[in-house]
Every structure is written in structure tokens, then in C-alpha cells.
Amino acid sequence: MVVSEKHLRIAARREQIAMAVDFVAHQAQLAGLDDDGIHQCSLAVDEACSNIVEHGYKAGTEQAIELTCREEDAAFSILIADHAPAYNPLNQPEPDPATPLDQRVDGGWGVSFMRRLMDDVAYQHHNGRNILVLTKYLDATRKRIGVKQQDRHLFLVAPMGDLDERFSQRLALALGGEIAAGHKYLIMDLSGVDLVTSGGLKMLVSVWQRAREQKGDIVLAGLNTAVQEVMNLTGFDLVFSIYPTVAEAANLHKFR
Amino acid sequence: MLEIAISDEAGVALVRASGRIDSSNANELGSALTTAIDAGKINLVLDLSAVDYMSSAGLRELVAALKRVKCDGGDLRLAQPSKRVLDVLTLAGLNTIFVIYPSQAEALSSY
Numbered sequence: 001m002v003v004s005e006k007h008l009r010i011a012a013r014r015e016q017i018a019m020a021v022d023f024v025a026h027q028a029q030l031a032g033l034d035d036d037g038i039h040q041c042s043l044a045v046d047e048a049c050s051n052i053v054e055h056g057y058k059a060g061t062e063q064a065i066e067l068t069c070r071e072e073d074a075a076f077s078i079l080i081a082d083h084a085p086a087y088n089p090l091n092q093p094e095p096d097p098a099t100p101l102d103q104r105v106d107g108g109w110g111v112s113f114m115r116r117l118m119d120d121v122a123y124q125h126h127n128g129r130n131i132l133v134l135t136k137y138l139d140a141t142r143k144r145i146g147v148k149q150q151d152r153h154l155f156l157v158a159p160m161g162d163l164d165e166r167f168s169q170r171l172a173l174a175l176g177g178e179i180a181a182g183h184k185y186l187i188m189d190l191s192g193v194d195l196v197t198s199g200g201l202k203m204l205v206s207v208w209q210r211a212r213e214q215k216g217d218i219v220l221a222g223l224n225t226a227v228q229e230v231m232n233l234t235g236f237d238l239v240f241s242i243y244p245t246v247a248e249a250a251n252l253h254k255f256r
Numbered sequence: 257m258l259e260i261a262i263s264d265e266a267g268v269a270l271v272r273a274s275g276r277i278d279s280s281n282a283n284e285l286g287s288a289l290t291t292a293i294d295a296g297k298i299n300l301v302l303d304l305s306a307v308d309y310m311s312s313a314g315l316r317e318l319v320a321a322l323k324r325v326k327c328d329g330g331d332l333r334l335a336q337p338s339k340r341v342l343d344v345l346t347l348a349g350l351n352t353i354f355v356i357y358p359s360q361a362e363a364l365s366s367y
Contacts, residue, residue, distance in 0.1 A: 014279045014280040021278070042309070043344065046312075047312060053279065
């Protein structure tokens with residue numbers, strides 16, 4: 001299932017590569033990759049775009065590179081497409097890192113980097129375009145959102161970890177997707193959450209409003225003392241229905 | 257954004273870079289190193305502590321400069337690369353080719 005797909009088009013010029021890198025880094029962050037994973041994706045995209053700029057298009061032609069970041073359940077993929085003459089960069093032999101300095105030929109690192117940085121690197125030629133697909137597999141630690149079906153109409157979301165700015169952005173994406181799919185009655189089990197930041201609060205309000213717009217509802221359950229205090233201090237306990245446990249929320253709350 | 261400063265430390269050329277090094281500006285690093293070498297310096301230290309990102313374009317400039325000074329009996333030594341830069345050096349197998357010091361002082365006094 002595709003969770004999100006975003007596009008960016010840049011001119012095939014060196015000065016534009018940083019923009020492509022920033023775009024991919026941001027999407028990788030939203031997909032839940034850790035700092036190392038984000039850096040690896042950044043380097044891989046940098047290399048791929050640099051190769052296209054250096055070797056792909058003939059000098060003097062103003063051409064474009066099209067990037068797509070696609071987040072699926074188990075993978076984050078970066079597609080890099082160009083209209084330069086057909087060329088499969090994966091056919092290049094890899095430089096041997098053990099090569100002594102004076103025998104090293106400059107260049108050719110880009111592809112070996114990409115292979116080492118990413119979980120999968122694939123090439124297609126399609127519709128006159130070279131398409132390089134770089135993939136990072138998303139592991140269990142990313143599945144910290146855990147959406148489950150509680151009963152016919154009710155869904156349970158149990159995020160694990162602090163509701164900081166970054167995690168909250170991913171949650172907002174995921175929950176927005178659930179609501180858009182018609183899963184508008186949600187119990188948020190916060191027993192796995194130690195800390196809620198202002199970013200987390202903003203996210204909760206925003207997804208709650210989205211659910212309400214669809215005549216749905218979101219209730220909270222399993223808050224620890226600290227989180228409950230935050231709710232009390234901010235007055236959010238007047239906005240949200242809060243239950244001690246998921247079971248009570250499911251049994252007692254009138255969702256419709 | 258990339259900023260480069262060159263200074264002379266008792267005959268050793270100290271080049272300090274800060275910012276991000278990618279294919280749009282790696283040639284600036286190359287130029288700085290070349291400037292020092294053309295001025296007759298064969299012992300160089302490149303302080304990378306303020307470089308938060310370096311792609312293979314930067315590595316190429318380092319290797320080119322290293323080859324040049326080695327030919328003349330000198331060296332290009334690296335000081336305090338950040339974790340990210342060290343990762344990239346390791347990925348390219350350059351962590352065994354360049355001598356890397358944890359501080360600028362140690363790199364300079366190694367000559």
C-alpha cells in the first residue's frame with residue numbers, strides 16, 4: 001500500500017542537487033527513517049543526480065531530473081528519472097576499496113556508494129527515460145504506529161514513543177490516511193507514550209478535527225500521569241474524551 | 257554553503273572547511289588545496305570538523321590533492337572529521353588511505 005508519493009523536478013544542474021537532497025531527506029524523515037537512514041538516502045540521491053548531471057545530458061542542453069519519493073508499508077523508494085541517452089549505471093564495475101592510491105581511477109564511486117547505502121538499487125529504461133530506483137526497507141522499529149481494527153467500525157492506534165514533532169508528523173500522515181479511508185472512529189492508546197510535546201498536541205487536535213469533519217471521533221486512553229497532567233494544564237481534557245483503558249473507551253464511549 | 261580558510265602553521269598549510277561539500281562546490285575545496293600546493297606547500301592538514309556533509313565529489317578533490325603532494329614527498333592529513341564525513345570516507349575505503357587525527361593540533365604536530 002502506498003502511504004505517500006511526492007514528486008520534485010529539478011534542472012539537471014549541479015546547483016540544484018542540494019534541493020533534491022533536501023527533498024529526499026525530508027521525505028525519508030517523514031517515512032520514519034532514523035538519522036543514519038536519512039543521511040544514506042541523501043548521499044545516494046546526491047550521487048545519482050551528480051552522475052546524471054556529469055554524464056547523462058550533453059553539455060549545453062537544459063534538461064530535467066524527476067524525483068519521486070514513495071513511502072509504502074515496508075519500503076521507502078526514491079525514483080530518479082532522466083531523459084538522457086539510455087544508460088544503465090549499474091553496469092559500471094565497482095572500484096575496489098583496496099586499490100592502492102596511485103592506481104585509483106577517479107570517479108565511479110557513485111554507483112558503489114548507492115549499492116552500499118541502500119537496500120536495493122534497480123534500473124529500468126521506460127518511455128525514453130532512465131529510471132533509477134533506490135530502496136530502503138523499513139523495519140519493525142518504524143512500525144511504531146500500530147493501527148488495528150477493534151471491531152466493525154472502531155480502530156485502535158497505539159503509537160510507541162514520545163509524541164515529538166517528528167513522530168507526530170508521521171502519525172498525522174498515518175491517521176489522516178485512516179480517516180480518509182473511512183476509519184473515522186479511533187481510540188488512541190497512549191499507554192506507550194511517555195511524553196507529549198506541543199507538536200504532539202497540535203497533531204492530536206488536527207486529526208481529531210479531521211475525524212469530526214467526517215462525523216467521526218477520536219478518544220484517548222491509557223494516559224500516564226505526566227501526559228494526563230499536560231492534558232489538564234492545556235485544557236485538552238475538556239476537548240478530548242479520555243479513558244483509563246482501551247476496554248473502557250471501547251465499551252463506554254458513544255462513538256455515534 | 258561552503259567556507260574555506262587557508263593559513264600557514266609553521267610551514268604546514270592548514271585548510272579549514274565548514275559547511276556542506278557536494279558536487280556544486282567541491283571544486284572550491286579543490287582550488288583551495290591546489291592554491292596551497294602551488295605555493296610550495298607539500299604538508300597539508302585539512303580540518304573537517306565543521307563539515308556536516310560531504311559527497312563523493314569532495315572525496316575526489318581530496319584524493320587528487322593527496323596524489324599531488326605524495327608525488328612531492330608530502331602528505332595531506334585529515335583532522336577531526338565529523339561522524340558523517342568519517343562514514344563517507346569509510347564507505348569509499350579512504351579511511352585507511354588518509355591519516356586521520358582527532359584534533360587539528362595533533363594533525364599539525366604530526367609533521
